[in-house]
Amino acid sequence: MPPSPWHILGCGAMGRLYAAQLSRAGIHVVLLPRQAPTAKLLDIEITGLSHSRHTLPWEPPGATGPIHQLLVFTKAYDVAPALAGIGHRLGANSRVILMANGMGYAQQLHPRLPTLRPAFGTSTQGAHRGSGAQVQHAGHGATRLGMPGVPKAPDWFAPLEQALPDCRWESDINSALWRKLAINCAINPLTALHHCLNGELAARPALAQQVRALCAEISTVGAAAGQQAALAGLQEQVFAVIHATAGNRSSMLQDLSSGRRTEVSYINGFLVQQARQHGIAAPLNQALLQAITAKEAAIT
Structure with missing residues (x-):
């Protein structure tokens, strides 16, 4: 049975940059854009510090079916409502990694998704949207992921560590x-x-x-x-x-x-x-x- 895809919620510059990096490493990626694109597949062109082109599948906000692995790149104020919108697709074993800037948004999740136990991440990579499908890769950087109370990296982390540049598990993510x-x-x-x-x-x-x-x-x-x-x-x-x-x-x-x-x-x-x-x-x-x-x- 093939591994479950990594869904990406939040298709701005950073979400698209990470989607491209995962896809380039051979990981199946499915995008969850806020508004449905007109095409059946979504194009991403990375320029700047790295160069690659990708054509990736996407699913509309109202799609059904379980999401087993999810990276969230929304703005901090959108984390809770965006996840609530796909809450019907998340199960007790869904792996959810929150990559938003700042702190405090996780507390807003509990009333809506009380059983969710997310991981958290930080990134020092830089990216901004260009015209059309272009994303400007503006800064190399590190990715740090972790879960409170989980000092050692779980098995599911290994593909991300191999696919993303300078990606490590943080024993103390807080x-x-x-x-x-x-x-x-x-x-x-x-x-x-x-x-x-x-x-x-x-x-x-x-x-x-x-x-x-x-x-x-x-x-x-x-x-x-x-x-x-x-x-x-x-x-x-x-x-x-x-x-x-x-x-x-x-x-x-x-x-x-x-x-x-x-x-x-x-x-x-x-x-x-x-x-x-x-x-x-x-x-x-x-x-x-x-x-x-x-x-x-x-x-x-």
Whole structure:
């Protein structure tokens, strides 16, 4: 019996990039686009740092039949409603990996899908949509997957580890999620507000100073939340990411530029919630949350 396909929910740039990488490795991929395409198959053309073309099957939102393996690349605010929409296709043994930015969205899942026990992932790969079927592969990076309470990689992880570049199992996925959250808190909103590439946060002294101040505040909140070890050396990590992705446009900048809602509520907003929970002030993150929210209100 052939292995079950990996379904991909969320067919934006990152979902399509991962679909192409899995397909290139010989893994059967089925896309779950929000709106049904006009063609029977969906074309993907990867350009930029890697090049490949793929023609992949897709299923409409109302399709039936079980989904055994699922990667979710929706925006954080769409995770719960999108999964609820296909909840009839998910069983107790379905493998679901949530790859959204930020934190806090998993708690919104439980009332809708109380038996779901998802895995979580982070990615430092970069991609953005081009014209037509094109996806620009804009940044090499790592993929880290894991499940709370599962320190060793399960058998189903092996094909993903072989297919995806620099893909590893995280024994403590919560720490990895916190590290990614902290880096996003320090980079994404500043690039969105100043409409600049990541590299400008280091090249412009005033912005670099804001990054350093943000890192200090984020580290304080993280320590109160029990994540001091996860955020050790945060400032160095943040500037390393800024230099490594100097030519990239953050997802938050891309969203604002395209008139879309951002994930700031699940990034800086989550950090502000954690600060309040532990009785700590986080004025810098609060100010960024308010500024991005105001920009969203003006364009949406």
